[in-house]
Amino acid sequence: MIVLDTEIEGKTAKFGEMMDHLCTMGYCLGGNWDYDKGHFDSILWREGGETIYMRIPFHVIDGMLDEYHALIRFEKPYVIKHVVHIGLDRDENSLLTATGVNQFQEPMDRDGNIHRPQKWEEVGEAAIHEILNGVPPIFS
16 A cells, blocks of 8 residues: 555545546545545556555545535545456355356455555556646635
C-alpha cells in the first residue's frame, strides 16, 4: 500500500454530489462501506489477476452514508494492489463459481507488493489532482 499526502485529505463535501462527480471519472463506492464511513475506488491498472486501485477513504460527519446530503470528510488516499487467482477453483466453492452464484473470490493477496512504487505514487497524486481540479465547487 502506498499512502498519499494530497490536498484532498480533510476536505468535506456532500456525499451525493461527490458520488455523482466521481462516478463520471470512473470511481465507485467501494464494498464494505458502513453508514458512517466508506471509500471511493478506481482502477488505475489491471493485467491478468493483478489490479492496482486508487482508494479514497472518508468518514461521514453529518447524516448517514445512504443519504444524498450526508456530509463526508476525506482521509488520506492510497494506492493498493490486489492479486486474485486466475483460472478454475479446485475447492468446495467450484460449483458455485461455475454456476455464477459465487462471482467474486477473495484476493490471494489484498495488499500485494507494488513494483515501482514511486511511479504509482505519482499516478495516484495525479489522479487526486484531477479530481480536485475537475470538481465543481462542492468541497468545503
